[in-house]
Amino acid sequence: MTETQQKPIQPDPQAKMQSINLDVWFGQKQVLKSINLSVKPNTVTAIIGPSGCGKSTFIRTLNRMHELVPNAKLNGQVLLDGEDIYAKNVDPVMIRRRVGMVFQKPNPFPTMSIYDNVAAGLKLTGAKKGEDLDDIVKKSLIQASLWEEVKDDLKKPGTSISGGQQQRLCIARAVALRPEVILMDEPCSALDPIATAKIEKLVIELKQNYTVIIVTHNMQQASRVSDFTAFMYLGDLVEYGRTKDIFESPKSKLTEQYITGEFS
């Protein structure tokens, strides 16, 4: 992508998050190659692409989780509201609070109750003064579309509910910290179709209050839930645009081949 490197990329004032000429290496191996992507606030952006293309690596750079991996190196910028999250004076803990993450496998804390699972992050980072913990827990569970199902069982262990409910519990946990951006890495891959449909609906609801970036292996899922889609291949961002356009008339032959299942 030498062409884009020659032309300097400007910060996009309308972006909630933006990566500029982002390169990532694991040791000698470059796994992200000059990724330029700008995500608008209150939208859902899906990241698709074959296994190993760098989807997880990319979203981990967006809340500085990537730097927890030994041997990893990063070049370029990631802007949150126009500010570089990798700048010297920036506290990574603060970034991870503003940019939350939901993982592939539901991972509630096994020894904690449903209530404590939601409150855990808040207790760690400290709730703001005058905030009522019960209230935040309830609101978060409502936002995660789980409240009705667990409101009488808040003292039960977080692991006592179904996988799909556990995943929504993890979403409630992320939401409780009131992040601005929620990253999701294949949040439905361990779920059945019904639990998946619930999460998909939830993702669309979440964009009213948050900016959502979701990695998925399931192209249909990307097409259903997202406003924008990014297709990555071997560390390159091949194509990025409105989901409708990507799935109706992709510009790149490679995207066309991937989404039509013609990939060899």
Add this chain to the structure above:
Amino acid sequence: MSRIIDRGLEEQAALLAKMGELTFETLETSIYGYLEGRNVKTQVREMSDVLVAMADKVEDQTFELIARFQPVASDLRTIKSYMKIGNDFARYGRYALDITSIAEQLGGLTQCEAWIQQYLSLMSQKVLFMVKVSVDSLRRHDVTLAKTITAPEREVDRMYLEFLNKLISDASASSKCVASGLLVTRYFERIADHAVYVCESIIYVVTGEKANLG
């Protein structure tokens, strides 16, 4: 639980309902203009252009829904039929415009023989009624109402042929009126056909059955 696709389907239904209203208004404006000798071409052209743009939008939405949601069964039938109905509605608009062109080129109907005027007036009532039935069946997804379209359609067909025969046998009618009446009744007959197509689409959406109401 409502599904993600439902929002898109509702949007399409709302757009088509609006098209239905506009379609009826456009035909009414055009037909009364013709019967009463008023030039309404500019107005009808604008309305017809809006209908075409709306049909394009329905088609765009159809493609998006197919690409994004891989609809099956009743969803697939609905989406396919909505696109077809959008085009039928746009055709209504084009025929309305064609009728204003006839009025412009051949002069209004007011100078024609009384029996021709009566005939066209009567036929136009039947056609407008059919359009209304098609629009209402769509809005309410009403199969029973849709099935009532057959009787007026036969009546319009019969009137069309009867009118042709009368024109041929009545040598006194002026050539302008003959041409005008012929063309307009032909458009009426076509509009009636599209009303039938719309009703057939409704039955297909609701029941999956490919009805033949013509």
